[in-house]
Amino acid sequence: MTKLFASAAYRIAFTYSAGFALAIVLLGAIVYVAADADFRRQQDAAIAEESAALVADFRDEGLGDLTETIAAREVSSATNGFGYALFDRAGRRIAGALDTTRPLTGFRNIIFNDPVEGPDPARAFATDLPGGYRLVVARDPEELERIDSTILALFSGALVLVVLVGAAGALMLGGYLRKRLGRISGTAQAIVTGDLDRRMPISAREDEFDQLALALNAMLDRIAQLLENLRQVSSDVAHDLRTPLARMRSGLEEALDGPRDLAAYRTGLKRAIARSDELLKLFAAILRIAEVEGGALKRTFARVDVTELVADLCDSYAPPVADGGRSIDCEVEPGLALNGDRELLAQALINLLDNAQTHTPPGTHIVVMAEANADWIRLSVADDGPGVATDDRELITRRFARLDSSRGTPGHGLGLNLVVAVARAHGGDVAIDSNEPGLRVTLVLPRLAE
């Protein structure tokens, strides 16, 4: 029983049928009490009427006639259940067959001596007549009791029926709910224990359970997708962290096993620090991308003067680009502004400028352009270097994507990924196409109206 009540399904079903049973009990009680009161009132009225007729008879015709009338009525009243008694001043019964002592006047519940059944309760009305006589008209409430017991029997039957049907219904409903919920929790258990591809069963009924199952399945699909992304990223991270970590470790080992020479030790340590710095940069890039993709930075977006920003970056990059044996030109339209984060936009453009230098040979010409139509600003960094094959262009925006041709160059493969994340955080996107020859990467960003 405790186990049954531990189940919400059974509890609900049982509570529901118990409520029904209670309603039947209440209804029965009300009907019983109301009907009983009404019948008693009717009985009293009939007794009073009978008594009034006899009193009128006494007034009109006198004592002798009353005695005769009582005798006559007693014969006929065998069917309608009245009993009569007339007492004189001394309390002796001088007429009527109702065997009882003289009651007080008014309505009384009396006990009379039934010639067949012995002492029996009755409802009586006693009236004093002139001359010290007292007339008693009584009625055996047998009929009333019969009606009462009929009502009681009917409602008891109904109650038993309701309780039985209710209990059976509750068991069935509870069992059904348990079965439907059991399938869902069984599937959830299976997923918990590792069967991640399992989905909630869906019946053809399209009821609430099926809707729940559909919602859960949609959630499971979304989680599976996120897990797959996470798995992809973590395996990439593991791979891309392991390589520099392994290099750092072997470098340290080499220094330790090498000549016992202070200068050699120092070189080894310095190299290890440089490699750990690379790793930290990689972490910073991963975290920065996560921060940008998280979207919380949008709250701090403000007006950014793109014209000024791009011109600034060109000025800052011209000397290092020239130092690397490349050249740079900037074509910037005046009056461009957008709603965003200046530093993020700068970092995105810097990543593109860094790429345009690391992945091209000396002598490459880099062109930075900022142009716009009414709604969109296009910021592009183009070079006339070796470019990227059409098939690889989609690939290079992915996390840790490094083409085989660039394995030897510095970088962690997250640069373009951040550019894409920044563009999307600003409500724009990135286009990668051929500069014929070379590569052009364009950030398309929503323009801020002046």
Place this chain on the structure above:
Amino acid sequence: MRILIAEDDAETAGFVERGLTELGHVVSRVGAGEDALHVGTTETFDLVVLDRMLPGLDGVEILKRWRAAGVTTPVLMLTALGGIADRVSGLDAGADDYLVKPFAFAELAARLAALGRRPPISDVVTRIEVGDVTLDVLKREVRRGGHEVHLQPREFALLEVLMRHAGKVVTRTMFLEQVWGFHFDPQTNIVESHLSRLRSKLNRGFDHDPIETLRGIGYRMRPHD
């Protein structure tokens, strides 16, 4: 200088303490948030290195309470949180500088030196003189030995930062923050390129280079001995 280190990680705190003691500073160390709050308000320090995530009371909260209590000691906030929003909230709470862990000790030392005994009027100084080099902020004019040196805006800004920190080390990231407003490290070394141009312009016709390069640490400008 008297420096308070509020840092719960014993290794980091020890690393910073040893380094600063070697530089001749007097260092006090606390590990818990409540202690930091108490010591910071009852004792006087020249500088505070405050970890953002202390057990008990976090660094931002401590700093807010210090500032509310009228403690104006320069505070450098140390943190493992490198996000843009984290930096903004740290600076908003009243931090004077913000350094993300892990960091090179030289970086921390340079930043602390820049914070310590910062002349309160430094921002209104419009003419700075270091050795034979003078820089006029308002006229955007640089002279060495009386001769005008023509500089690009970035070169001028680099020199201004160096001269405001005369005698102290300015690291690459400090340049990136103060000249470019970048809190990340571009792959391309823009600082070095601009600095080498600044140098060649400044030193044209002179034997002595007033800008000293400290390898792996940064740059320092010193008057000619």
